[in-house]
Amino acid sequence: MEKALRLISSLAMLAIADQAAAAGTGDPANGQRLFSRCSGCHSIQGDNKSGPALNGVFDRKAAVVEGYSYSSALANSGITWTEDRLDTYLAGPTRLVRGTRMTISVSKEQDRADIIAYLKSLGGS
Numbered sequence: 001m002e003k004a005l006r007l008i009s010s011l012a013m014l015a016i017a018d019q020a021a022a023a024g025t026g027d028p029a030n031g032q033r034l035f036s037r038c039s040g041c042h043s044i045q046g047d048n049k050s051g052p053a054l055n056g057v058f059d060r061k062a063a064v065v066e067g068y069s070y071s072s073a074l075a076n077s078g079i080t081w082t083e084d085r086l087d088t089y090l091a092g093p094t095r096l097v098r099g100t101r102m103t104i105s106v107s108k109e110q111d112r113a114d115i116i117a118y119l120k121s122l123g124g125s
């Protein structure tokens, strides 16, 4: 009996660990779909629209896309776009960089993770 209980509790722990792992990983295919929220302002082909091109943005310094005129707030931020920084920026751009000109945010954590996984799949700089 005790053995059975121990087995059940370790199975439950495994299930919890599994869920935690899933929360930390984004789905790039879904991120590509969600990118429709970004593509009005951001290209992934290297050309700038009202926002800078985002191909290669992952793990790159902020505000370095040539030919794009950034806010001085973002230009002087000293940020590198790691998973963590991207997550914070997308959750509330002006909270991370006061004075940034990007104002839209992505409120759902899983949506942010998926979009970040998509940006990552486009390759680093």
Ligand code: HEC
Pocket (backbone or CB within 6 Å): 035, 037, 038, 039, 040, 041, 042, 050, 051, 052, 054, 057, 061, 062, 063, 064, 065, 069, 070, 071, 072, 073, 074, 075, 081, 086, 090, 099, 100, 101, 102, 103, 104, 106, 115
């Ligand atoms: C309404 C237009 C608009 C939308 C929609 C938008 N952005 Fe932006 N984004 C901007 C602007 C403008 C900047 C430049 C901000 C600055 O200079 O302060 C920017 C900057 C960025 C940067 C920093 C780029 C760099 O070179 O440092 C990232 C990353 C980013 N946006 C991601 C996203 C993602 C992901 C989405 C979709 C969820 C999105 N943006 C949606 C306008 C937009």
